[in-house]
Amino acid sequence: MTKLSIEADKFKINGRYTYSGRVFEGKPVGGLLFNVRAVQAIFDDENPDTRQCWLYPDMNEWNPDRITEEFITALPAWKNQGILAFTVNLQGGMPIVQTELSQPWINSAFRSDGSLKPAYLSRTREVLAAADELGMAVIVGLYYFGQDEQLEDEKAVIVGVKNAVGWLLETKYENIIVEINNECDVPAYEHEILKPGRVHELIRRAKNLTTEGRRLLVSTSFSGGKLPTEEVMEEADLILVHGNHQMPDSIKQLVKKIRRTGVYRNQPKPIVFNEDGTDTRNLDAAFEVYTSWGYYDQGKNNYKDGFQSPPVNWEINTKAKQKFFSRVAEITGQTNRRNLKSHQS
Numbered sequence: 001m002t003k004l005s006i007e008a009d010k011f012k013i014n015g016r017y018t019y020s021g022r023v024f025e026g027k028p029v030g031g032l033l034f035n036v037r038a039v040q041a042i043f044d045d046e047n048p049d050t051r052q053c054w055l056y057p058d059m060n061e062w063n064p065d066r067i068t069e070e071f072i073t074a075l076p077a078w079k080n081q082g083i084l085a086f087t088v089n090l091q092g093g094m095p096i097v098q099t100e101l102s103q104p105w106i107n108s109a110f111r112s113d114g115s116l117k118p119a120y121l122s123r124t125r126e127v128l129a130a131a132d133e134l135g136m137a138v139i140v141g142l143y144y145f146g147q148d149e150q151l152e153d154e155k156a157v158i159v160g161v162k163n164a165v166g167w168l169l170e171t172k173y174e175n176i177i178v179e180i181n182n183e184c185d186v187p188a189y190e191h192e193i194l195k196p197g198r199v200h201e202l203i204r205r206a207k208n209l210t211t212e213g214r215r216l217l218v219s220t221s222f223s224g225g226k227l228p229t230e231e232v233m234e235e236a237d238l239i240l241v242h243g244n245h246q247m248p249d250s251i252k253q254l255v256k257k258i259r260r261t262g263v264y265r266n267q268p269k270p271i272v273f274n275e276d277g278t279d280t281r282n283l284d285a286a287f288e289v290y291t292s293w294g295y296y297d298q299g300k301n302n303y304k305d306g307f308q309s310p311p312v313n314w315e316i317n318t319k320a321k322q323k324f325f326s327r328v329a330e331i332t333g334q335t336n337r338r339n340l341k342s343h344q345s
Contacts, residue, residue, distance in 0.1 A: 003174040035085035035294040039093035041071040042123040046106040054310040068123040072130040074314035081325040082332030089141030103146035114159030143181035145188040169211040180220040200231040243276035248285035
């Protein structure tokens with residue numbers, strides 16, 4: 001069983017700091033959590049008018065089980081390159097580039113009343129089990145601004161949090177971080193309780209849910225370059241931020257702003273970029289200020305590029321992917337370990 005925990009601003013897996021003892025270019029690596037945005041690992045579309053957008057080229061049909069199975073198959077290679085976490089979302093993410101304001105597909109593990117759909121839970125359980133076996137953590141997002149309208153009202157949103165977190169606890173996996181919603185500050189959210197002024201209420205509710213005295217780590221994320229509210233930083237177990245459209249200096253400045261707040265000084269906790277882009281200069285900037293960083297690669301719905309536009313090819317098969325994974329392997333020391341194993345064989 002893989003158990004993820006937090007000690008001050010550092011992550012531990014099974015009681016040991018991640019990348020324990022590793023130092024790269026004079027800077028500590030231990031306690032960080034390099035990650036990948038893989039929100040579509042459990043993707044489906046219940047809208048018959050848009051379902052044809054996701055056809056696999058070699059079978060001319062969409063298959064939600066295949067996207068999960070191929071994701072799980074790819075995970076060992078990710079882990080071997082130093083990746084210790086990834087983000088999935090029960091409502092996915094933007095599956096076609098630049099469609100933020102129009103998302104007619106129906107990709108949601110929630111029914112309108114906040115109850116859960118068994119098929120989504122089955123695929124999620126498979127992902128959790130695979131990560132657990134590999135010693136990886138999973139950031140499980142609940143809501144996404146392109147799909148939160150699938151829930152009929154605020155009561156349904158609250159019920160959805162209770163049901164989803166309760167189900168995650170029932171799985172007994174301890175490698176989970178709950179992300180209440182992706183980029184809570186995006187104006188497209190339909191429900192006030194999912195917006196910055198009130199989302200900390202849902203974080204608190206999720207933290208109060210327990211099974212046998214155990215609860216899950218909980219947070220929410222903000223859009224590229226945005227400083228989280230003090231209420232969120234105080235309530236959350238870790239601080240999730242995004243680096244989309246930011247330059248390296250902006251990445252470092254955002255982290256410094258967070259650390260200068262009274263909330264953070266009173267209670268240091270991990271800062272994690274779980275979405276940015278493909279530019280490894282931002283990875284390096286985050287690492288320079290001891291912050292975890294997450295790769296986001298949208299793709300082109302062509303079963304080759306990226307990790308977010310179905311049908312997704314989860315392999316490390318493009319130059320952008322290779323550059324990111326190689327850099328993480330270099331920072332975390334996986335390159336040397338692979339070379340050593342190859343030499344010994």
